[in-house]
Amino acid sequence: MITSPRWSVQLRAVVRKEIRQTVRDRRIMFMLIVAPLLQTVVFGFAVDFQFDHVPTLVVDHDASAQSREHIRRLLADGTLRDAGHTTELGAVQRKLQTGDAAAALVLPEGLARAFAAQRAAEVQVILDGGDPNRAVVVAGAASRYFGEAAESMVKERLAAHGIAPPPLIRATPRIWFNPSLKTPPYMIPGVMTILLVITTTLVTAMGLAREREMGTLEQVLVTPIRPLFLLVGKMTPFLVIGCFDVLLVLTAGVWIFGVPLHGSLALVATGTVLYVLCTLGIGLLISTVSRTQQQAFLAGFLFAMPAILLSGVMTPIRAMPFWLQVVTTFNPVRYYIEVLRAVLLKGAGLVDIWWRLLALLGFGLALLTVASLRFHKRVA
Amino acid sequence: MSELSIEAVHLSRRFGSFLAVDDVSFSAARGEIFGYLGANGAGKSTTIRMLCGLLAPTAGEARVAGFDVKTAPESVKASIGYMSQKFSLYLDLPVRDNLDFFGGAYGLSGPDFAARADEVLRLCDLEHERDAITGSLPGGIRQRLALGCAILHRPAVLFLDEPTAGVDPVSRRHFWRLIRRLAREGTTIFVTTHYLDEAEYCGRIGLMVDGRLVALDTPAALKRRYVPGRVLSVRGRNLASAAASLRSRPGIIAVEPFGAGLHLQVAAENWNADSVAQALASAGAQAVEVESGEPTLEDVFLAVVARPREVRHD
Numbered sequence: 110m111i112t113s114p115r116w117s118v119q120l121r122a123v124v125r126k127e128i129r130q131t132v133r134d135r136r137i138m139f140m141l142i143v144a145p146l147l148q149t150v151v152f153g154f155a156v157d158f159q160f161d162h163v164p165t166l167v168v169d170h171d172a173s174a175q176s177r178e179h180i181r182r183l184l185a186d187g188t189l190r191d192a193g194h195t196t197e198l199g200a201v202q203r204k205l206q207t208g209d210a211a212a213a214l215v216l217p218e219g220l221a222r223a224f225a226a227q228r229a230a231e232v233q234v235i236l237d238g239g240d241p242n243r244a245v246v247v248a249g250a251a252s253r254y255f256g257e258a259a260e261s262m263v264k265e266r267l268a269a270h271g272i273a274p275p276p277l278i279r280a281t282p283r284i285w286f287n288p289s290l291k292t293p294p295y296m297i298p299g300v301m302t303i304l305l306v307i308t309t310t311l312v313t314a315m316g317l318a319r320e321r322e323m324g325t326l327e328q329v330l331v332t333p334i335r336p337l338f339l340l341v342g343k344m345t346p347f348l349v350i351g352c353f354d355v356l357l358v359l360t361a362g363v364w365i366f367g368v369p370l371h372g373s374l375a376l377v378a379t380g381t382v383l384y385v386l387c388t389l390g391i392g393l394l395i396s397t398v399s400r401t402q403q404q405a406f407l408a409g410f411l412f413a414m415p416a417i418l419l420s421g422v423m424t425p426i427r428a429m430p431f432w433l434q435v436v437t438t439f440n441p442v443r444y445y446i447e448v449l450r451a452v453l454l455k456g457a458g459l460v461d462i463w464w465r466l467l468a469l470l471g472f473g474l475a476l477l478t479v480a481s482l483r484f485h486k487r488v489a
Numbered sequence: 490m491s492e493l494s495i496e497a498v499h500l501s502r503r504f505g506s507f508l509a510v511d512d513v514s515f516s517a518a519r520g521e522i523f524g525y526l527g528a529n530g531a532g533k534s535t536t537i538r539m540l541c542g543l544l545a546p547t548a549g550e551a552r553v554a555g556f557d558v559k560t561a562p563e564s565v566k567a568s569i570g571y572m573s574q575k576f577s578l579y580l581d582l583p584v585r586d587n588l589d590f591f592g593g594a595y596g597l598s599g600p601d602f603a604a605r606a607d608e609v610l611r612l613c614d615l616e617h618e619r620d621a622i623t624g625s626l627p628g629g630i631r632q633r634l635a636l637g638c639a640i641l642h643r644p645a646v647l648f649l650d651e652p653t654a655g656v657d658p659v660s661r662r663h664f665w666r667l668i669r670r671l672a673r674e675g676t677t678i679f680v681t682t683h684y685l686d687e688a689e690y691c692g693r694i695g696l697m698v699d700g701r702l703v704a705l706d707t708p709a710a711l712k713r714r715y716v717p718g719r720v721l722s723v724r725g726r727n728l729a730s731a732a733a734s735l736r737s738r739p740g741i742i743a744v745e746p747f748g749a750g751l752h753l754q755v756a757a758e759n760w761n762a763d764s765v766a767q768a769l770a771s772a773g774a775q776a777v778e779v780e781s782g783e784p785t786l787e788d789v790f791l792a793v794v795a796r797p798r799e800v801r802h803d
C-alpha cells in the first residue's frame with residue numbers, strides 16, 4: 110500500500126492557499142473587514158428605537174393661559190418637539206401626511222373653563238400609526254403628563270379643603286441591564302450576529318462553488334487530499350476572520366455606542382467560535398448543492414434572511430405565532446444572539462447559557478458532518 | 490507492482506441513458522506513451538476521469554499503478570499526475586504558490602520538497618516565472634506549469650487531457666520533449682490530443698468513436714491496416730469535380746479533401762502518381778501536381794471515423 114500523505118501537511122497547504130487567495134482578493138477583504146465596521150456604525154446610528162424630539166403639532170382651540178402652560182410643560186421634557194401651531198384640521202392632516210409632524214395635540218375649546226367648573230375635560234392626541242414604535246412613545250408621553258397633571262390637581266383641591274391626599278399606587282419602573290433604554294447595546298449584538306451569518310456563510314458557499322466553476326476543484330480532487338481536511342482547511346481562515354470581525358464590532362460598539370461588557374469575553378469567544386462553525390457548515394452545505402457562484406450566493410441569502418428574521422435579533426420571538434417559535438428552536442442564529450445579549454448585557458455565566466452553547470456545538474458538528482458526507486459523494 | 494501501469498477491462502460509463510464510454514478495454518505498460526484519439530464528445534475525458542478515480546465506472550474495472558480505481562481510488566490518486574482538459578490551477582496566485590499548494594496536497598513538505606520544486610521549475614523552464622501571477626502567463630507557459638504541478642510527487646502514471654490545446658507549435662514541441670523525457674525515465678503517459686502530428690510520438694494509439702475504442706495499435710501498424718495501398722497528395726485547380734469522376738474507378742480506395750488539395754488512397758498495383766495526374770487532367774482538372782506520400786495518422790483517423798460500423802464488428 111501507498112502510505113497516505115500526512116494530513117497535517119495537507120491541512121496546512123489548504124489553509125495557506127486559502128489565506129493567500131483571500132488576502133489577494135480585495136473584494137473579499139472589503140467584505141470581511143471594512144463592511145463590518147461600516148455596518149456597525151450605520152446600524153448603531155440609524156437603527157435607533159429611542160424617540161426624542163418627535164415633531165408634534167399644537168392645536169390649541171382653548172388658547173388660554175392654562176392651556177399654554179400645559180403645552181409648555183408637556184414639551185419641556187424633550188420627548189416631543191413643537192412643530193408649529195394651527196387650529197385647522199386640514200393643516201394637521203397635511204403635516205402628518207408629509208411627515209413634517211408625527212403627532213398632533215388637540216386641546217379643546219373650554220378646557221380652562223372645564224377645569225374651573227370641575228368638569229371632566231378631554232385632550233386629544235392624533236398619532237401617525239405608520240411608525241408604531243414612535244406612536245406608542247408619543248401616546249405614552251402625553252398620557253403620562255396629563256395623568257400627573259390630573260393627580261396634582263386632585264391633590265391641590267383636597268389640600269384646599271384641608272383633606273390629606275389618599276395614598277396612591279404608583280408603578281416605579283427600574284430598568285436593569287440597560288437603564289437608559291438605549292438602542293445600541295441591544296442592537297450591536299444583533300449587528301455581530303447578522304454580519305457573521307452573512308459574511309461567513311456567503312464567503313464559504315461561494316468559495317467552493319468558485320473552485321467548481323473554475324475547474325480547480327477537479328485538480329484538487331485528483332490529489333489524495335481527504336475531503337474533511339479540505340473542508341476544514343478552507344474554513345479555518347474564515348473562522349479566524351469571523352472572530353476578528355466580532356472583536357472589531359464589539360470594540361466599536363463599546364467605544365462609540367457604550368455597549369456594556371458585563372460578562373466574560375471568553376464566553377463570548379466560545380459562543381462565537383461555535384456559531385461560526387454553524388454558519389460555515391451551512392455555507393459548505395450550500396456549496397455542495399450549488400454548481401455556480403451565483404446559485405451559491407442566492408442560496409446563501411435565501412438561508413440568511415429567514416434565519417435572521419426568525420432569530421429574535423429584530424423582533425422578539427415571544428411575539429411570533431407558536432409554530433414559528435417552534436421553528437426558531439432549529440435556528441443557530443437564535444442561540445448566538447441570546448448568548449451575546451445574555452453575556453454582554455446581563456453578565457450571564459456559563460451556568461445560564463451552557464445549553465445554548467451545546468445547541469450551537471450540536472448544530473455545527475451536524476452541519477459539518479452532512480456537508481463532508483455530501484461532498485464525499487461528489488468525488489466518486 | 491505489475492508490469493502493466495494501466496489496465497482497463499470492459500470499462501463503461503453511463504450518464505443517464507447516454508453511454509459516454511462503452512466497454513473499453515486496453516492496457517499500457519510502464520514507460521509507454523499511450524495516445525488516445527477521438528472526435529469531440531467521443532469519451533476521452535470520461536475515460537481519463539474514471540482512470541483517475543474522479544468518476545466511478547458504471548461497469549467494468551480498471552487498475553492504475555497497481556490499484557483498483559473502484560476500491561482504492563485514494564491510492565490511485567497518490568500515484569498519478571493529472572492535467573485536466575481545462576486549465577485548472579489557481580489563476581489568482583503566483584506560480585510558486587500553486588506549486589506549494591499542490592505539493593502540500595500530495596503531502597510533500599520541508600527541504601526535500603523545496604528542492605523538488607526547484608527541480609520541477611528548472612525542468613519545465615519556469616525559473617523566471619516563479620513570482621508571476623499564473624493568470625498573466627501565456628497559454629504555453631501555463632501548460633508547462635500544469636505539467637509541473639502534476640509531476641511534483643513523481644507519479645508513476647501521468648494523465649494528460651489535451652495538454653497542448655491552443656498552444657503555439659514551438660511550445661508544443663517543447664512540451665513533447667518534456668513528455669518523452671518523463672517516459673524515458675519510466676513514467677507511463679496517457680495522453681489525449683487532437684493534433685495528429687503529436688500522436689506520432691506515441692508508442693501506441695487508441696482511437697475512440699462514440700464511446701467505443703475502435704482501433705488500438707502502434708502508429709505504423711494503424712497506417713498499414715487502415716490506409717493500405719499508396720497515398721497520393723494532389724494539388725491543382727478544378728480538383729473537386731475531377732475527383733468525383735475518379736471515385737468510381739477501380740483501385741481508388743478513398744478520396745478525401747486535404748487542405749486546398751486532395752488525399753488519394755489508391756491500390757498500388759493499379760495506380761501511380763503519373764497515371765493519377767493524367768486521369769485527373771482528362772477529367773478537367775488543371776495544373777495538377779501529384780506527389781506520393783506516406784500515410785499520416787490523419788488518413789487513419791479519417792478512415793476509421795468514416796466507417797465506424799465496419800470497424801466495430803471486427
Ligand SMILES: Nc1ncnc2c1ncn2[C@@H]1O[C@H](COP(=O)(O)OP(=O)(O)OP(=O)(O)O)[C@@H](O)[C@H]1O
Nearest residue numbers: 504507509527528529530531532533534535536574
Ligand atoms: N458529467 C456528465 N454528465 C452528462 N454527460 C456528460 C458528462 N460528462 C461528459 N458527458 C458527455 O459524455 C460525452 C463524452 O464526453 P467527454 O468529455 O468524455 O468527451 P471527449 O472525448 O473528452 O471530448 P472533447 O474532445 O470535446 O474533450 C459527451 O457527449 C459529453 O456531453
Ligand SMILES: [Mg+2]
Nearest residue numbers: 533534535574
Ligand atoms: Mg475531453
